[in-house]
Amino acid sequence: MTASGSHKGRSLVVPGLAALVALAILIGLGTWQLQRMAWKEDLIAQIQARAYGEPGAILPEPEWASWRADRDEFRKVRVTGTFLHEFEAPVYGLAPGERQGAPIQGYYLITPLKLASGAIVMVNRGFIPTDLRDPARRSESQPTGDVTITGLVRAPEVRNTFTPNDDPAKNQWFARDPQAIAAAHKLERVAPFLIDADASPNPGGWPRGGQTPLTLPNNHLQYAITWFGIALTLIGVFAAFAWRRLQGPASAELK
Incomplete structure (x- = not known):
């Protein structure tokens, strides 16, 4: 290889490394979207198989310790x-x-439901707007005596880095977490899941149930194709750049 050719080859090292890093990121993003697509398709299949038809009983208390969302979530009960x-x-x-x-800002009312056995299941009774947070403003919303709830089994809400900390002393909550709520009130024998109540009307009109989203968008394949397409474009652009650099006159490289 001539000195000029060697110099041209060395001049591609830094752009080549940058292109490889960008290519790895793009391929990683495309692969992640394919994984998300598989997860979303499985979730949609669970909803279709479990959320409709006649309601069944919740999982018996002796089996709560082994409860798993992938086996039971979205089941109608x-x-x-x-x-x-x-x-x-x-x-x-x-x-x-x-x-x-x-969207409307407000609250989801999570209320313990004490079963005849003495065990407790947390029920997401539904949504209320901010101005109805105080129960005194919706006195009809708290029925007494035995009630029957139909709804969907849900896993506890997953917290992330953006989820504010709860303040049990002020009864301020930012995640639908049955165990955290139970611990704050020293409740025992609490199910590891919640029940999202259906849209059956409540006295006074609040809270409004039926808030579980059952139609989920699934655009992950489109996103994956986009990322892989950008990766192919990057390969083509870099190949054209490298070819021009290697074929260009030596004088241009030495300026």
Whole structure:
């Protein structure tokens, strides 16, 4: 190889390394989207298989210790018990508004339901707007005696780095976490899952159940194709750049 050719080859090292890093990132993003697609398809299949039809019973208490979301979440169930309204936990959240892209701020009411056996299941009774957080403003919303709830089994809400810390002393909650709520009120024999109540009307109109999203978007294949397409474009652009650099006159390299 001539000195000029060697110099041209060395001049491609830094751009080549940068292109390889970018290519690895793009391929990683595309692969991640394919993994997300598989997860989303499995989730959609679970919803279709479990969320419709006649409701069944919840998992018996002796089996709660081995409860797994992938086996039971989104299953339609019916359960009877008595609400412990004094332990009602309003969890901050958003609900779809009348206009798309304009959600309503408010709370999801998580209320312990005491079963005849003495065990407790947390029920997400539904959504209330911010101005109804105080139970005194919706006195009809707290039925007494035995109630029967139909809804879907849900896993505890997963916290992330953006989830604020709960403040049990002020009854401020930011995640639908049955065990955290139970611990704050010293409740025992609490199920590791929740029940999202269906849209059956509550006295006074609040809270409004049926908030579980059952139609999930699945655009991950489109995103994966986009990332892989950009990766192929990067390869083509770098190949053209390298060819021009290697074929260019030596004088251009030495300026």
